[in-house]
Amino acid sequence: MTTSPLLAIQGLRAAYGKIEALKGVDVAINAGEIVALIGANGAGKSTLMMTIFGKPRARAGQILYEGRDITDVPTHEIAHLRIAQSPEGRRIFPRMSVAENLQMGADATECTEAEREATLQRVFTLFPRLKERYDQRGGTLSGGEQQMLAIGRALMSRPRLLLLDEPSLGLAPLIARQIFDAIRTLNRQDGLTVLIVEQNANHALKLAHRGYVMVNGLITLAGTGAELLQRPEIRAAYLEGGRHG
Amino acid sequence: MTAKPATGTTSILKTAFVNALIALVLFSLMVGIRTEAGASGQLTYWTRFGELASLVAAVFGGSIVIELLRQWIGPTGAEKLVPPAVQSGMSFIGRYLAPALLIFTLLVPVIFYNQRYILDLAILVLTYVMLGWGLNVVVGLAGLLDLGYVAFYAVGAYSYGLLATNFGWSFWICLPLAGILAAFWGVLLGFPVLRLRGDYLAIVTLAFGEIIRLVIINWQELTGGPNGVSGIPRPSFFGIPLDNSDDGLAAKLGIEYSPTHRIIFLFYLILALALLTNWATIRLRRLPIGRAWEALREDEVACRALGINTTTTKLTAFATGAMFGGFAGAFFATRQGFISPESFTFQESALVLAIVVLGGMGSQLGVALAALAMIGGFELFRGLETYRMLVFGMSMVLIMIWRPRGLVGHRAPTVYLTKAKAISSDLVKEGHG
Numbered sequence: 210m211t212t213s214p215l216l217a218i219q220g221l222r223a224a225y226g227k228i229e230a231l232k233g234v235d236v237a238i239n240a241g242e243i244v245a246l247i248g249a250n251g252a253g254k255s256t257l258m259m260t261i262f263g264k265p266r267a268r269a270g271q272i273l274y275e276g277r278d279i280t281d282v283p284t285h286e287i288a289h290l291r292i293a294q295s296p297e298g299r300r301i302f303p304r305m306s307v308a309e310n311l312q313m314g315a316d317a318t319e320c321t322e323a324e325r326e327a328t329l330q331r332v333f334t335l336f337p338r339l340k341e342r343y344d345q346r347g348g349t350l351s352g353g354e355q356q357m358l359a360i361g362r363a364l365m366s367r368p369r370l371l372l373l374d375e376p377s378l379g380l381a382p383l384i385a386r387q388i389f390d391a392i393r394t395l396n397r398q399d400g401l402t403v404l405i406v407e408q409n410a411n412h413a414l415k416l417a418h419r420g421y422v423m424v425n426g427l428i429t430l431a432g433t434g435a436e437l438l439q440r441p442e443i444r445a446a447y448l449e450g451g452r453h454g
Numbered sequence: 455m456t457a458k459p460a461t462g463t464t465s466i467l468k469t470a471f472v473n474a475l476i477a478l479v480l481f482s483l484m485v486g487i488r489t490e491a492g493a494s495g496q497l498t499y500w501t502r503f504g505e506l507a508s509l510v511a512a513v514f515g516g517s518i519v520i521e522l523l524r525q526w527i528g529p530t531g532a533e534k535l536v537p538p539a540v541q542s543g544m545s546f547i548g549r550y551l552a553p554a555l556l557i558f559t560l561l562v563p564v565i566f567y568n569q570r571y572i573l574d575l576a577i578l579v580l581t582y583v584m585l586g587w588g589l590n591v592v593v594g595l596a597g598l599l600d601l602g603y604v605a606f607y608a609v610g611a612y613s614y615g616l617l618a619t620n621f622g623w624s625f626w627i628c629l630p631l632a633g634i635l636a637a638f639w640g641v642l643l644g645f646p647v648l649r650l651r652g653d654y655l656a657i658v659t660l661a662f663g664e665i666i667r668l669v670i671i672n673w674q675e676l677t678g679g680p681n682g683v684s685g686i687p688r689p690s691f692f693g694i695p696l697d698n699s700d701d702g703l704a705a706k707l708g709i710e711y712s713p714t715h716r717i718i719f720l721f722y723l724i725l726a727l728a729l730l731t732n733w734a735t736i737r738l739r740r741l742p743i744g745r746a747w748e749a750l751r752e753d754e755v756a757c758r759a760l761g762i763n764t765t766t767t768k769l770t771a772f773a774t775g776a777m778f779g780g781f782a783g784a785f786f787a788t789r790q791g792f793i794s795p796e797s798f799t800f801q802e803s804a805l806v807l808a809i810v811v812l813g814g815m816g817s818q819l820g821v822a823l824a825a826l827a828m829i830g831g832f833e834l835f836r837g838l839e840t841y842r843m844l845v846f847g848m849s850m851v852l853i854m855i856w857r858p859r860g861l862v863g864h865r866a867p868t869v870y871l872t873k874a875k876a877i878s879s880d881l882v883k884e885g886h887g
Contacts, residue, residue, distance in 0.1 A: 264758060288761025296759050302752035305745075306867040313749050316742040317761030344867065366761065 213276055215240040215370055215402050216261070216292075221270035223260040230256040232426040233270065238370070243396050243403045245417035245434065247410040247447060253426040254406040255297050258374050262287050262294060274370070288317045293368035297375050297406075299359040303348030307339055310347050310358055314365030324367065331399075332361040335391045353384035360391070371395070373405045377412065385409070389416050410447035414438045466525075470517035477513035481506055523856070552819050559725060563718040573717050577724055577789065579829045581782055584728035586809040586821040588778030591735055593807065594816035595744065596771035597751025599656045602643070602663025603806050606636040606776040608670060608798035610783020615683040615793050616676065625689040629784050636780025637773040639666075644772035648765055651754075663803050670795045682794025689788045691719060720789050727785060731778045732818055738774070740868045747771050748816075812853060814860025823861050 214237040223231040230253045238244045248254050260267050263284040272280045279287060288294075293314070302310050311332065315325050333340040336357040342350060347358060356376055363371060373392070377385035389412055395401040407413035414420050414434040422430035422443065430437065437443050486506040492498040559580075566572040585607065592600045613632035617623045623631075647658050670677045677683065688696065694703045696719055698711035705711070738744040746767045749757050757764055787793050805828065813824030831849070835842045857863060 262759060283763075284758050285761050285763040288759065294759040296756060300753050300756035300759070302749050302756065304752055304865065305748060306869065308869040309745060309748075309867055312869045313745060313760055313762075316745060362760070 212239070213273075214238055215275060216404070217271075217273040218257075218261070219271045219273070221257070221260060221272065222268045223256055223265050224268055225256075225265060229268075230265075230426055231260060231267075234423075234426070234428055236421055236428065238402060238404055240369070240402050241396070241400050242419060243392070243405065243417045245410075245413035245420040246404065246406045246423060247408070247413055247420060247437075248423035249446075250408070252423040254423055255374055256426075257423070258294065258297075258372050258404075258406055261292070261372065288366060291318070291367060291369045292372065293363035293366045293370070294372040295356075295359045295363045295374065295376065297378070299352075299355045301347040301350075301355050301358050301362065303346065305347055307342050307345055307347060307350070307358060310362050311339070311365050314362035317366045320367060325365075328365055328367055332364055335364075335394065336361055353380050353387070356380060356384075356388055357391075360388070364395075368401070370402045370404065373403060375406055375408060377407065377409050385412065392416065410443065411438070414443075466518055466521040469521055470514050473517040474510050474514035477510045478506075481509050485509055555819075555822065563721050567714065567718075570714070570717065573714070573721060575830065575833055577717070577721050579826055580721070580724040580728050581786060581789075582806065582809060582825040582829050583822050584724065584731050584782045584785075585779060585806045586813065586825050587728065587731040587735060587818060588775050588782065589806050589810050590775075590816065590818070590821050591738075591747070591778070592771055592775035593810050594821075595735075595739065595751065596747040596768065598647075598768065598771060599652060600659045600772075600775070601656045601800075601803055601807065602659040602661070602666075603775070603779055604798045604800070604802040605643070605663040605666035606640060606779030607783040607786065607802065608666055608795075609636045609639050609776075610780030611787040611793045611797070612670060612677060612683070612783075613780065614784035614787045615686045618687050618787075619683060619685060622687075624693070625687070625784070625788050626692065629781060632784035633777040633780045636783065637777040640772040640774075640776025641769050643776075644769040648768055660800070660803075663798075663800060667795050667798050670798070677795075680795060682792055682796075683787075684792045686787050686791050686793065688716065688791065689719070689723065720785075724782075724785055724789075727781050731781070734774075734778075735818065743767070743770060745868065808850070812850065812860055814857075814862040814864075816865050817860065817862040820860050820862030827861075
């Protein structure tokens with residue numbers, strides 16, 4: 210791994226007012242990887258996701274994407290760099306139809322009609338449910354379908370890097386598995402690079418090539434998914450006694 | 455649909471009976487027994503069982519009517535007693551209502567040629583239809599609660615009034631200028647309120663509307679203050695005046711002059727402006743910017759994650775809405791020939807907002823119907839004199855009870871595979887502010 214990573218985060222600090230949520234985070238994501246970020250509530254996982262998108266702005270440190278410094282790029286322009294985000298809590302547009310939700314994702318990037326159609330068909334292959342529900346209002350979908358829609362919407366901008374914030378949150382285990390399977394397929398077949406934030410450490414680490422563990426705004430452990438799964442402190446903190454996959 | 459809710463004749467009768475019983479208990483002392491101080495200070499009383507009985511009967515009958523109405527057009531979930539024939543009739547009406555209304559509107563000057571009162575009222579209704587459609591962009595689509603919309607109406611009116619009286623510019627040059635100036639003020643309002651939503655936004659826009667009015671009152675040298683601007687020229691038919699002079703339109707066409715010509719011209723002018731507003735809104739909704747407005751109403755965070763520039767999106771919504779308000783203002787000035795700050799009070803903002811909310815936020819047809827009901831209905835109740843406001847307020851409350859999302863509460867999606875399917879009002883989230 211001598212080539213420069215797709216996304217390199219160095220010494221990143223971010224804060225909400227006086228409360229510092231990120232206290233110098235270093236993360237590297239190579240092209241074609243699935244990287245999992247695990248940690249307890251309030252560790253700063255979601256903040257890291259949001260800071261990559263410039264909301265909140267980084268107080269110190271650097272975010273390099275394809276070698277370019279994007280630390281101070283306006284939020285709406287970051288989405289045009291083919292980084293897509295499926296935010297925490299799904300945040301689909303409830304009163305708009307599934308079709309319109311997906312179109313919103315495509316609006317962000319300049320693409321030809323043929324490219325848009327091809328991406329749409331790809332989303333339908335991954336999540337056939339979305340095709341069935343195409344004319345339906347987003348808010349009437351089930352939780353799992355909404356998560357599929359949120360990921361599908363992010364995919365419509367044809368990203369190279371996909372940021373997923375807690376995709377299994379509040380989903381039945383079977384649906385969560387479907388979502389994880391789809392992420393794996395996207396990574397293997399489409400070469401999509403994925404950063405996934407999860408509380409479900411077991412699932413996430415099994416899925417990911419590499420993982421980072423975050424505690425109180427700092428990365429405390431890093432390694433391959435399999436390595437991290439074996440670590441006794443991970444097992445104690447996130448797998449046993451806590452939530453199970 | 456599985457569990458049968460309590461509907462049907464028995465439950466209606468039961469509700470009516472209970473209501474009547476409550477009325478009996480309440481009114482038996484309040485109405486049934488009348489007490490008065492006698493001549494020497496002693497208490498005299500007598501019974502009025504006739505009045506009591508008629509009141510209770512009214513409550514009983516009224517309850518039945520209300521229950522029936524509630525089950526017909528009432529909240530969702532309950533099985534409806536509406537026969538299928540009525541339902542198919544309703545959907546037929548729904549499909550052809552808008553074209554029928556448009557054709558009727560086009561024919562209004564022909565049908566009511568000699569009824570000046572109706573023509574004036576129609577112009578007034580159309581002005582509010584246009585204002586409603588303009589505000590609909592801001593409130594209905596972008597979800598930005600604007601309580602100061604009258605400010606842009608005022609800017610448009612004063613733009614035309616002052617440009618026309620001071621420089622003698624024609625209406626057709628001033629009309630776009632009024633729109634541009636109003637849009638500029640829309641952006642100016644937009645900047646400080648970019649971070650605000652809901653109640654806070656409402657307060658600031660309310661203040662903005664008042665500021666514009668107060669500036670107009672106090673900037674005497676420019677605006678004439680409370681005296682207003684008078685002698686605003688009437689619009690011409692593309693340069694040909696509509697009067698009984700030798701260059702007038704009537705003389706040129708070789709027909710006899712009538713003052714009604716000008717009224718009819720004004721009618722078609724505001725109709726054209728309103729339809730322009732409607733057309734622009736419908737077109738914009740299908741473009742990425744229109745979708746972005748609606749998405750912004752739904753979820754601002756998600757919008758940012760999708761690469762939407764929320765700043766420009768909000769500002770364009772304010773500017774677009776304000777521009778149409780400015781057009782309507784210019785029209786108002788040329789119709790009245792005189793404008794003063796009194797025409798641009800908060801009450802106007804509230805009225806236009808009520809039209810948008812009552813019509814169903816985001817629905818073009820709904821807004822038009824609500825403007826007709828609000829402005830036309832207000833005139834209709836003129837015979838009731840002091841009770842007019844009461845009847846009016848009550849009907850508004852009733853509409854909000856039965857149609858909480860407005861008269862036309864559904865929104866048609868703009869992206870679809872085969873054909874457009876309306877999203878039922880039952881599925882639209884309510885109380886979004």
